Amino acid sequence: MKRPSTRPLLALLLALAVGAIAVGCSGSTSDKAAGGVRTVGAAEAVKLIDSRTVIDVRTPSEYAAGHLAGAQNIDVEAADFGTRIAALDKNAPYLVYCRSGRRSAIAAEQMKQAGFTDVVDAGGMTDLVAAGAPTQ
Secondary structure, eight states, rough: OOOOSSHHHHHHHHHHHHHHHHHHHHHGOOOTTTSSEEOOOOOOOOHHHGGSEEOOOOOHHHHHHHBBOEEOOTTTSSSTHHHHHTSSSSOOEEEEEEEHHHHHHHHHHHHHHTTTTEEEEEEEEEHHHHHTBBBB
């Protein structure tokens, strides 16, 4: 008796795996799929600056040394970070950044957990300035 081919089954499994990977990758840039948080590159972030409340999540001394024009400083590592973001409108659009991108990712995640619906993680200030973001 001839054994049935496993090729159709392997093709189906491969198609399912590719589909799952594609859905997983696309979720990181969608507001709804990521729970209101998305990460963008510096060039796209610069285009969004004028339409969002910009939050610098670095320390006050880093902020004082220079920051994006119009940004407000809410230090993500300060004990009162949760209290300070709780006072913000959870439905307003925000853009968060830090020096390199690590702290902005932490802040964006905390904002997501607090129920914010539209947060853009813009990464690091160095890249934003190189992409043309205005500073003060």
